[in-house]
Amino acid sequence: MSNIRGITGLSDLKNEVQILLSLGLKALNQMINLELLVDLDQDNTFAYQAIAALRSEYLKLEQQKTIITVVGTMKAGKSTAINAIVGREILPNRNAPMTAIPTLIKHYKGRQQPHLILTDIAREPIVQLIQDLQVAFADPCHQHKLDQLRSDQDLFMTVEKIQQDIQVIDEVVGEVEILEFMILINDLIRISPVLDLEFPFDLYQDIERLPIIEVEFIHFADSDEFHGQLILIDTPGPNEAGQPHLRAMLQQQLQHASSVIVVMDYTQLKSEADAQVREDLKEFVNTMDHRIYALVNKFDNCDRNGMKQDELKTFVEGLTQGLIAKQYVYPISAKLAYLANQAKQSYLLHGTLPDAENVAWVEDFYVEAGLRRVAHRTTEHILDGIEDLWQQSKFKAPLDGVIKASHQQSLLVILDSAIDKLISYVHTFNQMRVKKFSELCKGIYGQGAAMNTDHIGVMTDRIFNKLQIDMSSLEKSAQLLKQSIADLASA
Incomplete structure (x- = not known):
């Protein structure tokens, strides 16, 4: 075990955490190889998930990558909230769900035009599905299914593009073009089951496979300091389109998070859909000691009979059973923040606003x-209106307290996230190990035999003679590191 007492700064902390992550990964792999975890599940699913999560944490440390996962139910205003964080319309605001698969949004300094990047491993499943659909369309047996699709004019336009051999390129540039790509993906999801095909959702569990939008976050444009990479993950709402796989996809993306933002609808706080999100977060909370924040959207709907700010914060803390502390609850209006950002940027660039007849958000702003x-x-009234909407949106508080703080303290946030996950998984495996030893001892000594600590100790020595690390010692070391991280954060 490495010398944790010698830590003097962030660089030392990073090295120590990476050492422990490596040791933990080695031990977990050996446990799987020795088939010691069959009491949990026959295929070691949980063990493999733990290994994938710890590997992800190691890479985030290497690349100083802060990942904020944004979750919420359909129509809670998640896309609008992300647009407000970025400061421009990156994600389309539509009544229909538009986030079919998780999408990364990365702050890329100086990149004014958004670029959606698809790696080869992200493109290939989509290209293959399009080819499979082309074959299905050409099959005379499916003619009646094509007629069924023809009844939806917008959807059939995508069918015709597929028949004309639509190309999926590796880089899409511009807001309109990115919107068209998202529409294509959503249409593929709707068309596939009609032709007895499935969209390959399972291939988009890994963060490396996800599409990524690179664009400068307007609120960071004047920052000259390098704080590592800041990435948001836009996740599909678990209640979208009645797709049962979306909940599993949400849970998978939560595993990648350095912190989580939950977008809640002020007008629907007790809805069944919001309850599902809270349940998913409860399953995940064991790997996060904190860093879970709530943006309670549509707070501008609060009237004289509604919950005011302090009451709302206390209510959300109770609603989530303490999962989200009230100091991490932010009542906001994403719509007002978005409109203020759009108007401000337009005025800075052009000295005026676009024609309201041609650009939908302008009339909403007015x-x-x-x-x-x-x-x-007038210029004076428009500028006053921008400032008034920004103040009314209450968005500055989470922008400064969550987004900017996470970016400026990125290494501490990543270290804290990594050590939380390591402690959680090692603790779980320690409990599993004791359970397994008890079962083994019962098999050897009989159901009624007394099983004292000496017996369990003998079995420990025999079964773990190939392991090079004691998991209990690893957990203790991780706890010491967590305290070191907390000390540096408060310094």
Whole structure:
């Protein structure tokens, strides 16, 4: 075991955490190889998930990558909240669900035009599905299914593009083009089952396989300091499109998170869908000691009879059974923040706003800013309206307290996330090991035989003679590191 007492700064902490992650991965792999975990599940699913999560944490440390997973139910305003964080319309605001598979949004300094990047391993399943659909469309037996699709004009436009051999390129540039790509993916999901095919959701569990949108986050444009990579994960809502696989996909993406933002609908706090998200978070909370935040969206709907800010924070803490502490609850209006950002950027670039007849958000801005009458749309009133909407949105608090703080303290956040996951998984495996030893002893000494610690100790020595690390010692070392991280964070 390495010398934790010698830690003097972040660099030492990073080295120590990586050493422990490596030792933990080695021990877990050996446990699988020795078939010691069959009491948990026959195929070691949990063990493999733990190994994948710890490997992900190691890579995040190597690349100083802070990952904030954003979750929420359909229509909670998750896409609008992400647009407000980024400061521009990266994700489409539509009534229909548009996040078919998890999508990464990465702050890329200086990149004004958003670029959606697809690696080969992300492209190949989509290309293969399109080829399979082309074969299915050409089959005379499926003619009645094509007629069925023809009844949906928008959907059939995608069918025709597939028949004309649509190409899936590795880089999509521009907001409109990215929207078209997302529509394609959503249409593929809807078309496939009609032709008895399945969209390959299981191939998009790994974070390395996900599409990534690179764009400069407007609120970080003036920052010259390098704090590592800041990445948001936009996840499909677990209640979208009635797709049962989405919950499993959500749980998988939570495993990649350095921190989590839960977007909740102020008007639907007790809905069944929000309850599902809370249950998913409860399953995940064992690997995160904190860093779970709530953006309670649509707080601008609060009237004189509604819950006010302090009451709401206490309510959400109770609703989540303490999972989200009230100091991490932020009542906001993502729509007002989004409109303020859009108007501000347009005014900075062009000195005016676009024609409301051509750009949908402009009329929304005028309405929310109290500028319905054209005569009131002077420069002074527009700038005042931008500032008023930003203040009313209450978005500055989570932007500073969650997003900017996570970026500025990225290495501490990543270290804390890694050590939390290591402690959680090692603790779980330690409990599994005791359970397995008890079962083995019962088999050797009989059901009624007394099983004292000496017997269990003998079995420990025999079964773990090939293991090079004691998991209990590893957990203790991880706990010491966690305290070191906390000390540096408070310094």
